Amino acid sequence: MTLAVALPVTANAAPSPDALIAEVYGGGGNSGATLTQDFVELANKGAAAVAVDGWSVQYLPASASAASTWQTTPLAGSIAAGGRFLVGEAKGTGGTVELPTTDATGTIAMSGTGGTIALVSGTTALTCKTAAACAADPSVKDLVGYGTATVVREGTATGNLANTTSAARGSALPDTDDNAADFTVGAPTPVNSKGQTPGGGDPDPDPDPDPVPGDKRIHDIQGSGRVSPLVGQQVASVPGVVTGTRASGDRGFWIQDAQVDGDARTSEGIFVYTNAVPFTVVPGDSVLVSGTVAEYRPGGDTGTNQTLTEIATPTRITVVSQGNPVPAPEVITPTSIPEAYAPDAGGATIETVPLDPAKYALDFLESREGQLLQVDDARFTGPVNEFGEGFITTKPRQNPAARGGTVYLGYDKPNSGRLKVKAGSAALPKANVGDVLKGATVGALEYTNFGGYTLATNSLGTYTSGGITPEVVAGQRQSELSVATYNVENLAPGNPQAKFDRLAGAVVSNLKSPDVLVLEEIQDNNGATDDGTVAADVTLAKFVDAIATAGGPRYQWRQIDPGNKTDGGEPGGNIRVAFLFNPARVSFVDKPGGDATTPVAVVKDRGRAALSVSPGRVDPANPAWNSSRKPLAGQFTFRGRTVFVVANHFNSKGGDQAMHGRFQPPARSSEVQRLAQATSLRAFVDQVQAIDKGANVVLAGDINDYQFSPALQKLTAGGAVVDLIETLPPLERYSYVFEGNAQVLDHLLISKNIKRYNYDVVHINAEFADQASDHDPQVVKVRPSTGHAVVDEVLFLVEDLLERLHQV
Known part of the structure; x- marks a missing residue:
């Protein structure tokens, strides 16, 4: 009733x-x-x-x-x-x-x-x-x-x-x-209280006294490829047992057929998409479903994602019996999914390529679409986000980081064991990377936006914390210049004070108040409001105040306002890079004349390199920087030695094809602009070093690319600068987590003449469900060179001696 x-x-x-x-x-x-x-x-x-x-x-x-x-x-x-x-x-x-x-x-x-x-x-x-x-x-x-x-x-x-x-x-x-x-x-889609649609009739106007299956089963609908051979066709009385339901979002339920056909390429499970039409089935119901076979492409039909085969707009759902055993899930072991990720179609679609589930991970998963799968002792390699989605690995020994992640080490190493998880009828805990669901985690496999193949969980293993905690670096010595880079993720005055306080607390407690802090994604004074505002002094002042309140130094800042809506990012936000520096430890050499369009030049000053304007933008008129942040160069003095720091935020990966998508290998179209940007930035470094081979140069920021990418290879070609991430062991090379892959987007690079340094990626955000930013900051503590190797050695010995005496 x-x-x-x-x-x-x-x-x-x-x-x-x-x-x-x-x-x-x-x-x-x-x-x-x-x-x-x-x-x-x-x-x-x-x-x-x-x-x-x-x-x-x-x-x-x-x-x-x-x-x-x-x-x-x-x-x-x-x-x-x-x-x-x-x-x-x-x-x-x-x-x-x-x-x-x-x-x-x-x-x-x-x-x-x-x-x-x-x-x-x-x-x-x-x-x-x-x-x-x-x-x-x-x-x-x-x-x-x-x-x-x-x-x-x-x-x-x-x-x-x-x-x-x-x-x-x-x-x-x-x-x-x-x-x-x-x-x-x-198009209008009227539905009445009985779930009837125009021309669809009653979902069950005259139920058969002894209903019988139609002539199509689930494996006939799924077929042996990625796209159903019956797409667009009506199917009647398709039999299956309900294995799970979803009553919100994309509403519907999964059914699976216990009568298998013996073809490893054809799945025996499928999602019945009811949209908002009410359904009353529960797991264990044996049903007959009539409807239209559809291929749903998450993100839109023109996107690069693959599709999910469904029975959509069901016209009849007949419950034949209740309380039946739900089909046993297939247990996915560390060796179940192939190491090879996807067939090579030369950049074309793989939707017409026959499935080979024994050879490729994407083919294996496609052949199980809609079926119940089980992963035991599932370890999270991507934190659970605000939408209740995370990533686990089915291959715990695949490029494992010490803190629990799976490290992305090359275009040919995509980590095939990654699997997205989201709530089916069982919601996920707020898990961090390295946390484990002990025992069996079971759900139906589907394909979703932002991650591809996804386990919609019906039941979870016991949540067990992996125990990771935010890292803390050691403070810099008196003789060390500490430079950090931190993407603060669209920081604007309208953000909650709690965000400013968390970011500031990390600067003081986790980064130990670096001497120079390179910031990315500083928004203008009214954030995303699109009214022509470009100044960011309110944003920076609020951040500086928060750092001082947290016990840090009273930083000063330098930056250049961009032209309105010229630098990309959130519309109206006018994000830019900026310097914060501690005037008690380091001096900024101010040289007037820098603005949004004036390029900084490298000039000779008493035989050494200097900047024509400081701060100044590097090559801002170059088309490589269209709709992207322009590098900001600043000249600093530390203990009498000049250091050039360049703040960077290269263009994003937006527009690249999905790693798990239908085009294989996926096109990385955004790389073209980043390579051009790297070429421009490298030319600036070459100009500095052409005048002064002993100049101290630090390139810092969100390069939005991997250490093995063409952009980074261009920057480091010939050894002019060293990408510090590559000095770490391979399984420690990450500052960001995307779709369960721990990877590198942020970089600190130093000129080859800087021989003494300590470098660390400070893991405080990317691995955690509760984040102040989606990026981890990095810190390098350098002993700047005088430009003369012998003088450096003597000077460093004296500095070391003085510091020891001071400690005594």
């Missing part, structure tokens, strides 16, 4: 926790329309049914005037938890397809292009004519201004509609009280 509960009604100024408007369509029966009738679809995102007896759906024309009146359609009955409720309105003379049986019917002739729909806990016509007035009316449960609605709406109206389009909320029913953000314009 379904219990209908009348819940308290809230004003539309607060997002609804239960009943709301899910879709509006006013083009029914108009010229070019397929549907014959206008409709309003309601939904209930709550956990209990909502009674709508005595409620109404009301309509106001787009351009409301004093003479405009609200038209009403009374409602009766209830909206089931997670269910839909279809309100039919006026019919036109066009169209060929009728709505499914409506749950309520009115006669309102809605506009096909714009208007306002209200869900009201009463039947008295509203009188409000503005958004504010409607928000103040406690009877208004939800309000949607669609298309050309100009006055009465929540936030901004939805996109413009036509006779062939409706405005509908996403499958998760977002409700931010901004119609434009919550609704998407597309």
